[in-house]
Amino acid sequence: MTRARSATFLLLAAWLAPHALRGQVTYERLLRASQEPQNWLTYSGNYSSHRHSALHQIDLTNVKNLELKWVFQAQSLQKFETTPLEVNGIMYLT
Numbered sequence: 001m002t003r004a005r006s007a008t009f010l011l012l013a014a015w016l017a018p019h020a021l022r023g024q025v026t027y028e029r030l031l032r033a034s035q036e037p038q039n040w041l042t043y044s045g046n047y048s049s050h051r052h053s054a055l056h057q058i059d060l061t062n063v064k065n066l067e068l069k070w071v072f073q074a075q076s077l078q079k080f081e082t083t084p085l086e087v088n089g090i091m092y093l094t
Contacts, residue, residue: 025087040086 025041033039033046037054044051058066074080082094 038086039088040084042085043083 029036030041030047033041034048034054040053043049045053084094085092
């Protein structure tokens with residue numbers, strides 16, 4: 001690796017490090033995930049694996065008003081599924 005490439009890599013790593021740490025979730029926070037219903041911290045929402053949200057903004061009276069805003073059409077017929085995680089208002093997708 002050339003010196004210029006090494007310097008560029010180190011600068012990029014130094015810039016990315018604080019941004020990567022913002023999304024870190026502690027083990028203690030995962031244990032208490034049910035106390036943060038606005039966040040979806042792990043697969044199935046929490047370690048109880050109930051796979052539903054405790055939030056009540058959507059109910060039988062307003063569910064009919066939901067609209068599709070975005071869709072991704074995969075160019076493959078293979079099935080793929082992921083669970084997005086949401087932490088402090090940031091959604092992480094795979």
